[in-house]
Amino acid sequence: MADVALPAQSIPTTSSSRAKALDRLRMGDVAFRILTRAAAITVLVLLGAVIVSLIDGSLPALRAFGLNFLVEERWNPVTERFGALAPIYGTLVTSVIAMAIAVPLGLLIAVFLTERCPIWLRRPIGIAIELLAGIPSIIYGIWGLFVFAPFLQQTLQPFLITVFGPVPVLSSLFEGPPYGIGVLTAGLILAIMVLPFITSISRDVFDAVPPVLKEAAYGVGCTTWEVVRHVVVPYTRVGVIGGVMLGLGRALGETMAVTFVIGNAHRISASILAPGTTISATIANEFTEAVGDLYTSSLIALGLILFVITFIVLAAARYMLMRIERRVG
Amino acid sequence: MRPLHTIALAGLFVAAGLMAAAALDISGAGATFPYPIYAKWADAYKKQTGVGLNYQSIGSGGGIKQIQANTVTFGASDMPLKGEDLDKNGLVQFPTVMGGVVAVVNLDGIKAGDVTLDGPTLAKIFLGEIKSWNDPSIQKLNAGVKLPSQAIVVVHRSDGSGTTFVFTDYLGKMHADWKSKVGSNTSVEWPVGIGAKGNEGVANNVAQTKGSVGYVEYAYAKQNKLTYTKLTNKDGKAVSPTIEAFTAAASSANWQSAPGFGLVLTNEAGAASWPISAATFILIHKQPKDPAAAAEALKFFDWTYTNGGKMAEELDYVPMPANVVTQIRKVWAEQIKDASGKPIFAMAH
Numbered sequence: 310m311a312d313v314a315l316p317a318q319s320i321p322t323t324s325s326s327r328a329k330a331l332d333r334l335r336m337g338d339v340a341f342r343i344l345t346r347a348a349a350i351t352v353l354v355l356l357g358a359v360i361v362s363l364i365d366g367s368l369p370a371l372r373a374f375g376l377n378f379l380v381e382e383r384w385n386p387v388t389e390r391f392g393a394l395a396p397i398y399g400t401l402v403t404s405v406i407a408m409a410i411a412v413p414l415g416l417l418i419a420v421f422l423t424e425r426c427p428i429w430l431r432r433p434i435g436i437a438i439e440l441l442a443g444i445p446s447i448i449y450g451i452w453g454l455f456v457f458a459p460f461l462q463q464t465l466q467p468f469l470i471t472v473f474g475p476v477p478v479l480s481s482l483f484e485g486p487p488y489g490i491g492v493l494t495a496g497l498i499l500a501i502m503v504l505p506f507i508t509s510i511s512r513d514v515f516d517a518v519p520p521v522l523k524e525a526a527y528g529v530g531c532t533t534w535e536v537v538r539h540v541v542v543p544y545t546r547v548g549v550i551g552g553v554m555l556g557l558g559r560a561l562g563e564t565m566a567v568t569f570v571i572g573n574a575h576r577i578s579a580s581i582l583a584p585g586t587t588i589s590a591t592i593a594n595e596f597t598e599a600v601g602d603l604y605t606s607s608l609i610a611l612g613l614i615l616f617v618i619t620f621i622v623l624a625a626a627r628y629m630l631m632r633i634e635r636r637v638g
Numbered sequence: 639m640r641p642l643h644t645i646a647l648a649g650l651f652v653a654a655g656l657m658a659a660a661a662l663d664i665s666g667a668g669a670t671f672p673y674p675i676y677a678k679w680a681d682a683y684k685k686q687t688g689v690g691l692n693y694q695s696i697g698s699g700g701g702i703k704q705i706q707a708n709t710v711t712f713g714a715s716d717m718p719l720k721g722e723d724l725d726k727n728g729l730v731q732f733p734t735v736m737g738g739v740v741a742v743v744n745l746d747g748i749k750a751g752d753v754t755l756d757g758p759t760l761a762k763i764f765l766g767e768i769k770s771w772n773d774p775s776i777q778k779l780n781a782g783v784k785l786p787s788q789a790i791v792v793v794h795r796s797d798g799s800g801t802t803f804v805f806t807d808y809l810g811k812m813h814a815d816w817k818s819k820v821g822s823n824t825s826v827e828w829p830v831g832i833g834a835k836g837n838e839g840v841a842n843n844v845a846q847t848k849g850s851v852g853y854v855e856y857a858y859a860k861q862n863k864l865t866y867t868k869l870t871n872k873d874g875k876a877v878s879p880t881i882e883a884f885t886a887a888a889s890s891a892n893w894q895s896a897p898g899f900g901l902v903l904t905n906e907a908g909a910a911s912w913p914i915s916a917a918t919f920i921l922i923h924k925q926p927k928d929p930a931a932a933a934e935a936l937k938f939f940d941w942t943y944t945n946g947g948k949m950a951e952e953l954d955y956v957p958m959p960a961n962v963v964t965q966i967r968k969v970w971a972e973q974i975k976d977a978s979g980k981p982i983f984a985m986a987h
Contacts, residue, residue, distance in 0.1 A: 386798075387821030454839070459846050486789060488832055489846060573796030573833030584832040590796075594835060597670070597697025598798025598824040600717065605699070 360616070367610030369602055378610060384575035384591075386599070391607035393614055395575045399492060399585040400615065403567065404560040406496025406581070407503055412553055414500075415507030420537050422508075423515040435512070442505035450569035453498045454490070458570055461497075462489030466582055484580040488572065492585040495571040499563055503556035510552030514545040547630055554626040561619055564589040588615040664935045667694040668701020668714030671800050671855070672918040675735055675955050676714075679942045682949065687941075689934060698800060698824065705729065705921045711931045713921040716800020717824060721897030728924045730973050731898030732966045733917030734939060735946075736888055736956040738856035739805050740866040740879045740914070744844050745771065745786065748865060751878050754779045756870035757812025757905065757913065763851060764792055764809060765816060766830035771849060779870065786849070793843045793852035796833030798824040804916040805853045808904035856884070856915075857954035871913045872905050883912035884956040893962050915956070922974065929976035936970055936983045943967075 370378060370391065381392020418438070422431055466487030473479040518541050526536045542549070572584020573594060586594075588611045599605045666676075673695035680691035696704075698715040705713030706727055724731055741760060743753060755763075759775050762768040768775060772787045795802045806822035820826050834843045837858040844852045844864070856879050859866050868876045877883050890908040893899050903915045920939065926932035943966070947957035958966070970983040 383827065385827040386825050387823045387827065454842060462846065486791070488791070490832060490834075490843070568796070568835055569839070573835070574831070575827065586796075586833075594797040594833075595825055596699075596798075598699050598716075598800070600699045600702060600824065 363609060363613040363616060367606055367613045369606040370610040373603060374607075378607075379614070382575075382577055386595075386604055389601065389603045391603070393588070393607075393611055395577050396586050396588040396591045396611060397614060397618075398577050399495075399571065400561060400587040400589075400618070402492055402581065402585070403496045403499055403571070403587060404557060406493065407499035407560045408553070408557055410497070410500035411503045411507055411556060415504050415552075415556075416511055416549070418504075418508045419511035419515055420541070422512050424533055424537065424541075435509075438505045438508050441501070442509070446502065446563060446565040449498055449502055449566035453494065453566060453570040457498065458489035458494055461494055462487045466493075469582070481579045483582055485578075485582050487582060488584065490570045490572045490584065491582045492571060492578075493581040495567045495585075495587070496581070498566050498570055499560045502563060502566060503560050506556040506559060507552045510555065511545070511549050514548030514552075515541055517548075518544050546633055550626060550630060550633075554623065557622055558619060561622065562589055562615065564593045568593050588612070588618075663690040663692045664712075664931065664938055665692045665710045666701075666712040666714060666920075666935070667696050667704045667710045668921075669698045669716045669800060669918055670695040671716050671737065672714065672735055672955070675946075675950050675953050678949050678953060679938075679946050682945070683938055683941055689938070691938060697798070699798070702921065705923070708923070708927055711922070711926070711928070711935045714918065715921060716916070716918050717803045718896070718898060718900030718902070718917075718919050719921065720900065724898045724921075729898075729921045730924055730969065731900060731919050731921050732939075732969060733899050733919050733958055733962070734942065735950050735958065736884055736903070736915055736917045737954075738879050738884045738912055738915040738956070739801055739808075739853055740856050740859045740864075741851060741853050741869065742841065742844050742859055742864040742866050743851045744846075744848055744865065745788070746848065747784070750863070750865045751868055752783060752865075753785075754868040754870060754876045757808060760869075761809040761813030761816045763790055764794070764828075764830070765813070765819070766792070779876075788849035791847045791850040792828075792831030793840050793847070793850050794828050794831050794833055795825070795836070795840060795853075797835050800824060800916070800918065801837070801853065801855055802826065804902055804904065804914060807902045807916075808914045811905045860954050869913050871909075871911050872907050873909045873911070875909050877910060877912055879912050881951060881954070881956055883910055884915045885959060887911035887913070887915050888917075888956065888962065889959045893965060899962070899966070917958070924973055925975060925977065926982070929982050932974065933982045936974065940967065940970075940983070 374381065374391065378391065378393055379397070380394055381390075382394045383390055383392050384395060385391070418434070422434060426434065466489070469483040470485075470487060473483040522540050522544065523536055526540045531539070567587050568590040571586060571590055573586050573590060574584040575586055575591075576583070578585065592608050592611055596605070596608050599608055673693065676691065676693050680693065684690045693714075694700075694710075698717055701710075701713035701715050702719070704710045719729070719731055723729075741755060745753070753776075755776070756779060759768065759779065762775070769790055770787055771785045771790060777785055803822060803824045806816070806820065806826050810817040810820070810822045820829065832843060834840045834852075837854045840852040840854050841858065841862060841864055844850045854864065858864075859879070866879055868878050870876050884903075886908050887903045887906040890911055891901055891903055891906050893901060895901070899917070899919070901917070903917065905913050922932060922935065943958065943963045950957045967983070971981050974982050976982055
């Protein structure tokens with residue numbers, strides 16, 4: 310290949326000039342390798358710097374509260390007693406609600422687009438989903454507050470309260486006055502926000518399944534469900550999990566949209582209609598006017614916790630992928 | 639070596655440019671609440687004098703940190719610093735402009751000013767002790783008004799805010815339980831209710847939820863025509879929130895009683911006084927690192943006291959009363975000095 314690319318006059322005639330030319334090429338290679346390595350190391354340095362400054366910033370809070378910080382529900386800026394349990398709980402619950410809705414819905418859309426959709430409809434739906442991903446989160450927040458929350462307040466929430474009211478355990482899950490905003494609303498908004506990630510990645514990997522595999526399955530008489538269940542999904546597992554994890558990462562860290570609709574109360578309620586808070590919403594709400602070292606330090610400690618949660622999620626995803634690959638391979 | 643020289647030279651030029659800009663513009667950082675009026679004043683001042691103001695509205699906490707770190711000429715805070723904090727950091731504190739806080743409600747058939755509340759009742763509502771609008775203690779204040787038997791939904795600010803500080807300070811003065819259980823700060827541990835971001839968030843949640851009550855800045859309530867309540871003041875009179883009522887509260891207050899004018903104008907005496915209003919504050923070093931810049935900043939604020947009143951009222955802020963301004967100028971002349979001990983601000987008036 311290199312010979313072909315070289316201009317004719319630079320083809321070396323003597324062995325010394327040939328060695329020189331090779332040296333030059335090798336130098337270029339080395340330089341390129343150093344360049345790419347430096348770029349990669351930059352990421353590590355940045356990440357390290359973020360970790361160090363997060364730990365450094367949260368030291369006063371961790372020193373004052375210790376591990377109690379993780380299990381204390383109270384968050385009182387007046388007495389400077391802080392605990393992260395309510396934001397951690399809110400972060401996890403809203404993300405679980407979001408994933409419980411977005412994963413099945415996203416996969417169904419992706420299956421429809423790749424297996425069942427008429428060609429003329431494929432492009433409009435695909436573009437609509439990618440546009441969803443391009444909407445800034447503040448727009449979701451404003452829409453959630455002004456349009457979505459009042460809608461839920463009048464429709465879904467009263468419905469849930471009356472339907473599940475007489476059911477023993479579920480009644481406490483759907484208890485209380487319909488505020489419109491709350492943990493459930495935040496979860497629903499998050500579901501809409503992560504849907505495009507899951508859908509477009511799943512669609513792309515579903516598209517990559519060799520047609521011959523599917524055709525063979527159809528050939529032996531499989532239904533569409535069986536093809537999807539036994540051919541498409543096993544073949545694309547790694548990619549689908551990647552898309553789900555990307556969506557989960559966004560759901561865990563999403564700030565603006567959640568802040569608008571979650572109700573921002575530092576409380577843990579059994580009911581998912583009640584107001585709650587998340588880690589990033591708390592930081593966004595309170596950081597600007599937080600006066601006092603312990604207060605700001607506690608907010609930074611919340612950031613550190615979110616960082617750790619995200620890390621654990623990513624590590625768990627990697628581990629799952631590794632196990633799948635080992636079993637398959 | 640040559641490229642290095644070029645970079646160093648370029649750096650010098652940039653630095654020189656920045657210094658030139660710093661010499662021209664006054665730099666400040668802090669509270670978001672007064673930002674609109676500071677921007678308006680700065681605009682008018684620049685047209686008149688050519689000196690601009692670079693004000694970053696990053697929040698009171700940030701403003702306090704930046705003035706302590708000496709990266710700005712003045713800091714701005716909605717919550718006054720305590721006397722010992724001022725002394726520890728060698729800071730002078732003075733108020734620039736005031737605003738009021740009003741309670742807003744959403745009840746069928748109730749218009750702005752129809753309902754009257756008082757401090758203890760408001761505190762009990764926000765403590766969650768009064769749960770329904772037809773509670774006897776509310777009905778007693780509103781003879782002749784038909785109140786529904788509706789659950790009260792409390793809406794409060796979720797973001798840290800000077801408005802919250804003033805409001806909770808008022809509740810603390812009106813009810814011992816509030817003071818001991820909740821206290822007052824830019825954000826507190828709310829016993830009940832839902833949190834909404836910013837004045838617009840509170841207003842919108844109140845507008846959407848029947849039976850709700852919240853608190854917002856007066857300017858925001860007025861510009862958006864929200865349903866405010868009357869409040870009973872210290873003299874037992876039910877008053878409506880107006881510029882006159884805020885000014886009455888400010889004039890009757892004893893500003894010299896608190897170090898650094900650090901008063902919160904809640905529950906002030908006077909028949910016409912609105913019970914929840916507060917000033918926003920400026921922090922400046924007693925012995926500034928750059929006396930020339932500090933002098934420019936003081937000149938700017940001096941100009942706003944003389945010329946800025948009408949502009950403030952246009953934006954529904956309340957100018958400081960004349961007697962307070964005289965005291966502030968006196969403090970400047972007495973306390974803010976350069977390294978040689980010479981006052982930076984000369985009393986021209």
